[in-house]
Amino acid sequence: MCGMPQQPPVRSTPAGPARPDASMSLLTNVMDHSLDDGYAEAAARRRADGAGGLPKTLRAKLGLAAGLVLAALVVTVGAAQARVAAPVVAKEREELIDRIDEQTEVADELEESIDELRADVGAQQREALERNGGSDGSDLVGILAGAVAVRGPGVRLVVDDAKGAGAGGDGNPRGTSGFADTGRVRDRDMQRVVNGLWASEAEAISINGQRLTALSAIRAAGDAILVDNRPLVPPYTVLAVGDGTGLRNRFRESPDGLYLDALRESYGIRTSLSVEDELELAAAPSVIVRTAQPKTEKGTS
Structure with a gap:
């Protein structure tokens, strides 16, 4: 008599203790998976690309703010340097103006002295010509020469x-x-x-x-x-x-x-x-003869 093959006994694994919120499985799933899988993947890709989690508009605003802060810093430093250098530049300018005024006064005094010396030389020349038999022709010579x-x-x-x-x-x-x-x-x-x-x-x-x-x-x-x-x-x-x-x-x-x-x-x-x-x-500034010499008459015995 053929008997039915015997099946190995089924060994059941004892189940763990039931979750307290097992009856609220839908709410539990929502809490555990609050972010949709598609959004999660997009955020992961952005982090992988180095974009971070900040929106583009926020990053632009932060960059603009950093640029403004840098520009303000440069302007502030430049203004501070200008305030420091301003007294030095003003002092140098005043010293230069004083030197120009001093040299101008010296030049004016020298011009006056030249005029006085020229007049004195002319007077002495006329006196010398008169003492040596000269005539009023010396004045004409001075005019033609530009000396007076x-x-x-x-x-x-x-x-x-x-x-x-x-x-x-x-x-x-x-x-x-x-x-x-x-x-x-x-x-x-x-x-x-x-x-x-x-x-x-x-x-x-x-x-x-x-x-x-x-x-x-x-x-x-x-x-x-x-x-x-x-x-x-x-x-x-x-x-x-x-x-x-x-x-x-x-x-x-x-x-x-x-x-x-x-x-x-x-x-x-x-x-x-x-x-x-x-x-x-006016008279010429200077009349200088470098080569010509007056002819002198030799006396006869």
Whole structure:
């Protein structure tokens, strides 16, 4: 008789003690899993990327606040440094102004001393000439040499650059000198003007207050005109003492006067010539003869 196979006995595991809140499984699940799984994964990814848990708007506000704090700190430090340096700068400025004032006073005193010495030398020269048989011709020599101040009738000639100085027209009195700007007054223009006035019997000439002598030189240094190494700026005012009306007419008809007319017509250089009843020309700063010596007559036995 075949019997039924015997099944091994089933061994049951004793169950643990039941949870007190086993009857509130839904509430328990909500409390244990308050954050949805999708949100939890997104937060984990942000933490993994280094973004942290702060929102972008909050991070931007924090960055702006940090920048403002840094800028305020820089401004504060700069203001503090400026307050510290201000007294030093003010003191240096005052010292520089004092030095300038002192040197200006010294220069003024030296100029006054030079004028006094020049007058004294002139007086002694006249006395020496009179003692040695000289005559009033010594005064004329001093005038022609520019060693003494003069006063008298004459002409006033003003020469100025053209407006919007540019290229000239057809006749070219300057020749082929290659000047880039032919509307500018050049040194050789002033040389011709002065030589024309001398040739027209001017007795004394000055340019912008600079007295001309037999040793004066009119040259150029870049765009500037130098008279005895002193730079002058336009307009150039030329004062010439002499027979006013006759001096004006002779200069106008001279080749140099015609040259000046050509500059005005072709290049727009501005000029004006007028007769003056009285002009005053100061003496030249210095008249130094380095080579020439007066000729002395040898006595005969």
